[in-house]
Amino acid sequence: xxxxxxxxxxxxxxxxxxxxxxxxxxxxxxxxxxxxxxxxxxxxxxxxxxxxxxxxxxxxxxxxxxxxxxxxxxxxxxxxxxxxxxxxxxxxxxxxxxxxxxxxxxxxxxxxxxxxxxxx
Amino acid sequence: xxxxxxxxxxxxxxxxxxxxxxxxxxxxxxxxxxxxxxxxxxxxxxxxxxxxxxxxxxxxxxxxxxxxxxxxxxxxxxxxxxxxxxxxxxxxxxxxxxxxxxxxxxx
Numbered sequence: 136x137x138x139x140x141x142x143x144x145x146x147x148x149x150x151x152x153x154x155x156x157x158x159x160x161x162x163x164x165x166x167x168x169x170x171x172x173x174x175x176x177x178x179x180x181x182x183x184x185x186x187x188x189x190x191x192x193x194x195x196x197x198x199x200x201x202x203x204x205x206x207x208x209x210x211x212x213x214x215x216x217x218x219x220x221x222x223x224x225x226x227x228x229x230x231x232x233x234x235x236x237x238x239x240x241x242x243x244x245x246x247x248x249x250x251x252x253x254x255x
Numbered sequence: 256x257x258x259x260x261x262x263x264x265x266x267x268x269x270x271x272x273x274x275x276x277x278x279x280x281x282x283x284x285x286x287x288x289x290x291x292x293x294x295x296x297x298x299x300x301x302x303x304x305x306x307x308x309x310x311x312x313x314x315x316x317x318x319x320x321x322x323x324x325x326x327x328x329x330x331x332x333x334x335x336x337x338x339x340x341x342x343x344x345x346x347x348x349x350x351x352x353x354x355x356x357x358x359x360x361x362x
Binding site: 172181182183184186195196197198199231233235239240241242243245246247248 | 256287289291297298299300301304305308310342344346349350351352353354355356
């Protein structure tokens with residue numbers, strides 16, 4: 136059974152960099168069959184796709200965040216990470232990691248989500 | 256970006272009712288359309304992919320249809336555990352985009 140688990144600080148100061156890690160079990164981040172993705176949800180609002188990393192080295196980011204986002208993969212730890220720089224209060228959200236299948240392009244497994252608050 | 260519009264934004268229904276949620280894309284997305292269910296404090300759960308394919312383990316009372324720009328999610332015979340928020344999502348092209356959600360409440 137595939138499981139994803141987010142980890143990282145729950146509080147980040149404005150202008151700093153938010154860093155989250157997603158640990159994957161039951162599957163390999165080195166597989167060519169999936170996009171490893173991050174999605175966020177501000178409190179009480181809808182879902183926003185942040186981007187994905189694909190093992191071949193490709194990545195794709197939401198244009199609205201592209202200048203501030205980096206998603207990377209660590210195959211030795213079977214993890215992938217999100218870095219979002221220069222955060223503001225508008226970046227306060229529950230952050231989810233998710234697996235998107237390349238056959239069907241669907242988010243079939245999600246982490247439980249982690250709330251990150253941006254505040255001084 | 257492809258914009259996804261869902262309607263209604265909220266809906267009240269009773270156990271046993273048939274419910275339909277609509278999703279419209281700002282351009283044709285063929286059948287690259289997924290539906291998710293989200294309960295409070297939980298991650299979204301995939302219900303339907305490729306517009307009409309039921310994800311493994313999802314009850315058959317859920318069904319999806321549509322292609323191009325107009326799509327529907329139908330729940331036949333609502334059960335108590337179906338009261339949640341539902342999102343459509345296009346997977347036609349990046350950036351992936353979601354509808355704003357439809358909150359299904361108990362009447």
